Amino acid sequence: MTSKKLLASIKDSSTSIKDSSTSIKDSFTSIKDSFTSIKDSFTSKKDSSTSIKDSFTSIKDSFTSIKDSFTSIKDSSTSIKDSFTSIKDSFTSIKDSFTSIKDSSTSIKDSSPIPDLMTTQTLGLEQNLYDYLLSVSLREPEILTQLRQETAQYPIGRMQIAPEQGQFLALLVQLLGAKKTLDIGVFTGYSSLVVALALPRDGKIVACDISDEFTAIARRYWQQAGVADKIQLHIAPALETLDRLLATKEAETFDFAFIDADKSNYDGYYERSLQLVRPGGLIAIDNVLWSGKVADPEVQDNRTKKIRAFNQKLHQDQRVSLSLVAIADGLTLALKK
Numbered sequence: 001m002t003s004k005k006l007l008a009s010i011k012d013s014s015t016s017i018k019d020s021s022t023s024i025k026d027s028f029t030s031i032k033d034s035f036t037s038i039k040d041s042f043t044s045k046k047d048s049s050t051s052i053k054d055s056f057t058s059i060k061d062s063f064t065s066i067k068d069s070f071t072s073i074k075d076s077s078t079s080i081k082d083s084f085t086s087i088k089d090s091f092t093s094i095k096d097s098f099t100s101i102k103d104s105s106t107s108i109k110d111s112s113p114i115p116d117l118m119t120t121q122t123l124g125l126e127q128n129l130y131d132y133l134l135s136v137s138l139r140e141p142e143i144l145t146q147l148r149q150e151t152a153q154y155p156i157g158r159m160q161i162a163p164e165q166g167q168f169l170a171l172l173v174q175l176l177g178a179k180k181t182l183d184i185g186v187f188t189g190y191s192s193l194v195v196a197l198a199l200p201r202d203g204k205i206v207a208c209d210i211s212d213e214f215t216a217i218a219r220r221y222w223q224q225a226g227v228a229d230k231i232q233l234h235i236a237p238a239l240e241t242l243d244r245l246l247a248t249k250e251a252e253t254f255d256f257a258f259i260d261a262d263k264s265n266y267d268g269y270y271e272r273s274l275q276l277v278r279p280g281g282l283i284a285i286d287n288v289l290w291s292g293k294v295a296d297p298e299v300q301d302n303r304t305k306k307i308r309a310f311n312q313k314l315h316q317d318q319r320v321s322l323s324l325v326a327i328a329d330g331l332t333l334a335l336k337k
Helices: 003-044 048-111 127-137 142-151 163-176 190-198 212-225 238-247 263-276 290-295 302-316
Strands: 180-184 204-209 231-235 254-259 277-286 320-325 331-336
Touching (some): 003 048, 127 163, 142 163, 142 212, 163 254, 163 331, 180 263, 190 204, 190 212, 190 254, 204 212, 212 231, 254 263, 263 277, 263 331, 290 302, 302 320, 302 331
Parallel strands (some): 180 204, 180 254
Antiparallel strands (some): 277 331, 320 331
């Protein structure tokens, strides 16, 4: 029942109570008149029996009317009580709905791959020093510069890796002599493109993402760079793709894996990547310094806590040799023993 209907019901019930009260008042007046009539009948003695009988009948009818009025009041009160109960339930439902919306918003925020803060350059460097670093070290091909500049136009462009980080990934791939790699979290394709350019002609990347919109940009640049044939893109939740690779006996066939997807699933991506890379293979995990929030005890949101726990886990993981490199937003390197 809508609030408008509930208020109308309460108004009608109140009017009914008012009318019933008036009826009771009239009935008591009638009883008073009847007793007066009885008194007069005894006094006059004329037609007294009939008059007394009629008066008692009138009194009886008045009491019946009073009873009916009280019943009506009781029913009206019950109706009002039910209406208020319904209003209370409606407000409770509204409160629950707002709570659900709040919880859903929190869930979305926690599971979103877009953090409140994410750096596209190395943390902790003054701008002039960062510019100097790039000026004496960055050898970014024009196709990568174009992709980086196009991606920066998007509100979520900060999800893109830093150019010096991309160049570092390419160097790692070359040092490993990698031919088969994983790219978990494609976005607009910078990490997959920079690695593909570093791979030999017969190199292969299995790329995982869930967005057709942003990977369409990636595909365009892969084609322009002439490396599209090296990249197999899987549009599906990455955990499903990784499980499918394991199910098809591709464990320990990859040389390198780069993890840069939703932080809530980092542990799942890491454990599957650890099965998929060969001994001596390397796993690189992005955003492990999380714009410095991991070191701030006042920050206790879900994603930050998950990254802290993940970092602690890797620190104790004896299955790998480990180094956390302070490049871009923090890059953990885990070499499978």
